[in-house]
Amino acid sequence: MKKLPLIMMGLLIFSLVPYVESASVGKASIDQVMLGLGESVTFGDYKIQFADVDQAWTQALIKVYARDGSLVTSKVLPTGYSLPVPDAQNPIFYVRVSWILASNQKILISLESDLELVQGDVNITKNGEYSLPYKFNDVVIPAIKIKVTNTYDNKADVQIKLPYETVTQTIFEGDHYGVSYKLNGDFQYSPYLYIYLKNATTNYAVFDVYLPKYPTTVFQLGEGETGGTTPSAPSAEPTELVYNDIMYEGENLTITLNETSYTVKLNTVGYYSSFSVFDDENNLIKTFEVRRGTGYIMSEAPLAVEVLSYESEYKRAYVRIYAPKGAEATPIIRDPEIHVSISASSTALLLDGDELLVFIDVENSGRGRADNVNVVASIPTGFELGSEIGTWTLSTLPPFTKMPVLVYVLKPTQVGRYSLGPVVVKYHDERGAEKEEDSGKPIQITVYALPKLSVTGEAFNGTWSTYVHTQEKTVKLKFTISAEGKDPKYEFIKNATLQLELPDSMDGEVKLYVGDIKAGETKTLESDYAILKADNAIINAKLVYQDPLGNWHEESFGNLVVVNSLPPAIEIKEVKVYPAPDELPSYVNSTLAELDNDSKVTLAEALQNITLAYLPKKGISWWPILAVLFIIVSAVLGYNYVDLKSKYDKALKELGRKKRRPGGIPKKEEAQKTEEIQSKEEQL
Structure with missing residues (x-):
């Protein structure tokens, strides 16, 4: 392209115009793009056109179009001003009017893009390479490599391999280096690659790598405006x-x-x-x-x-x-591998209470995708659906993924053994062919039930009865346990024990082992019990057992049998009773003894008046007189004896006070007194 002195002057003046936009590390730009009125330049996916100008040639209308021809943005710009593309909120590059050449009826524009970090802290060892990504900001970039040929304590020798040439440069630590990229004609995007050396050792170098925010290398002037060579067509x-x-x-x-x-x-x-x-x-x-x-x-x-x-x-x-x-x-066709499994919360449950949780897992372990996945699961006989079923279809099941676990609830309606499954999964492979897989062998589910239980009791007193009266020290008790149901194979209890509640008036075995009872079966238990005391004993019981699943249960039964061991009731009545003739004296004597003195005298006189009429008339009775005389004589003799005895005791005391002389003959007076005493004793 011919360089005019006027253009050079314009560029010199333009260099003095202050920049409005700024960036942390600068901008990359394509400069000296000359456009005549109506001409355009293609830059990546955009076409920039010099659409119009004012009469004084001081302002130019710039329009930017997308690849499909739609208008992206437009603006009238005087010299030194820029138009952000695609908009001011997120610009990827700017169209800057560098100069308006009124004499030539042309304008000079620059296409500018902020430099942006591609990757920070890129560690490249000596003789190692770093390749720029194939795309940056969704734009294909040329194949560019950075090779470190040598490293030092504070610098590194690098080779920058561009598609059309290799550039060699030594970069010092803390410094940067920019590399331009050649475009069509004599134009270049500069600096296209911007590298900053952060750290250098003898073994490696650490860089920050920058590219323009819009790194396209597609650049084309309108017809008749291209020149130079390009690396590839x-x-x-x-x-x-x-x-x-x-x-x-x-x-x-x-x-x-x-x-x-x-x-x-x-x-x-x-x-x-x-x-x-x-x-x-x-x-x-x-x-x-x-x-x-x-x-x-x-x-x-x-x-x-x-x-x-x-x-x-x-x-x-x-x-x-x-x-x-x-x-x-050509699309790659892969085959899916569908696996389906079914599981249940239990394989045995009770009727009227338990519910069955069913889980279905569907997995694609193949490399191919499965489409229109449909799960088909039937409800087995003997069950009804207890909850809403979740999602059973899936539009796409990618490789190595699982469907969400399908869970639903079944309620048993009758006892028996039933089959759950198989579950069938229908789907289409990547060729569109319909296929299906199933869960294989079904699960066997057994439904049990508890029979209706009853307990009766009887006691023996000559005959069996629920109420007996006895005066014996023992009593025999009998208990009957019955189970009502339809199917003994699935309706039964096991390990049952009848636990009696005895009052403290009775003693005996309180735990009676029953064992297993099936529907329609009856068991009778007998045992002897001791009666400890009189009582009206009411006997209750509790049946403890396991259901077919092994869970323990308790069921109480009251007032099974009554044992009355009380004595006969005694009726007390007042009856007037007279003593017999031989009992009359003692009766009269006891009656008189209980009365007070006045009453006693009155009754005695009344009795005397009654008895005198019946006593026979007799002579003087000497026995009472003799008895009185005997009493008087006995009293006189007793008195004399007591008197003499006291005198004798007194004499002995006086005699004991005198000391005996050792040896010799006793005194005459003492001997005389002794003889007198002995004489009196003999007289007595």
Whole structure:
């Protein structure tokens, strides 16, 4: 392009105009783009047109169109002002009017984009490389690599490999280096790559890597305005996304472009995934590796491969493959592997109380997708649905995923043994063919019930009765346990014990083992009991047993039998009774003794008057007189004896006071007194 002195002057003046926008590390720009009235330039997915100008040629109308021809934005700009694209809220680049050349009826514009961090703290060892991602901000970028050829304590030697050339530079720690990218004609996007050396050692270097926020390298002036060379023909650039899905190890993807076919094979999955590309005759073109989060542009074929993520567990990677416009990728058909299982909360339950929870699991363990998944489960005989059924269909079941567990409730309606399942799953594979799988062998569910139980009691007193009266010291008791039901195979109790509640007036066995009782069966138990005391004993009982599932139950039965051991009742009546003739004296004597003196005298006189009339008349009775005389004589003799005895005792005391002389003959007076005393005693 011819450089006019006027243009150079305009650029000099423009360089003095202050910038309105700013960025932390600067901007990348394409400068000196000259447009005549009505002309345009294509920049990535946008076309920028010089649409109009005022009469004084001081302001230019700039319009920006999308690829489909729709207007994105427009604005009248004087020299030095910019138009954000697509809008001011989130601009990806700016159209800046650098100068308006009235004499030539042209304008100079610059396309500017803020530099943005692609990746920070990129650690590159000596002789190591770092590849820029295939796409940045959803824009395909050229294949650019940064290689560290040597490192030092404070600097690093780097090689920047562009598609069309390699640039060598030494960067010091804390400094940066910008690399321009050549576009059509003499234009360049500068700085396109911006690297900042944060740290350098003798073994490695750490960089921050920047690119323009809008890193497109698609640049084209209107007809007659292009010039220079490009690294590759635009028509052969892999700019179209032809595959955006997962690939498994060992899978092949065929891409057709016009009459040529390429096969991309994923060899291994990992942080560095390996790919091989073959031509339509199955000849190997190239094998390469792609690091996770980056891409690789082939020079041997118009293909670019990007790895977004990978899953080692399933040996698969999420891959994007780009090819030239018009290329098509043949879909990879995979087969799903559907597994369905059914389980229940229990395989045995009781009628009238228990419910059965049913769980259905559906899993796709294959690489293929299953569509229109439908679960069919029937309700077995002997049950009814106890709750609403959840979701039974699913539009898509991806590989290595499960449907939400399906849960529903069944209520038993009768006893017996029933089959639950199988569950059938119908689905379509990726070819659209309908298939089905089932859960296999059904589950056997047994429904039990408790029979209706009754307990009766009797006592024996010559005959059996629920009420007996006895004066015996023991009594025999009998208890009958009955179970009512329809099916003894499923209606029964086990390990039953009848526990009696005896009053303290009785003693005996209180736990009577019953055992198992089936529906329609009766058992009788007898035992002897001791009667400890008189009582009206009421005997109750409690039946303790296990149901068919092993759960314990208790059932009480009252007033089973009554044992009356009280003596006969005594009726007391007042009856006037007279003593017999031989009892009359003692009766009169006791009656008189109980009366007071006045009453006693009155009664005695009355009795005397009665008895005198019946006594016979007799002479003088000497016995009472003799008795009185005998009493008087006895009293006189007794008195004399007491007197003499006292005198004798007194004499002995006086004699005891005198001391005897040792040896010799007793005194005459003492001997005389002794003889007198002995004489009196003899007289007595």
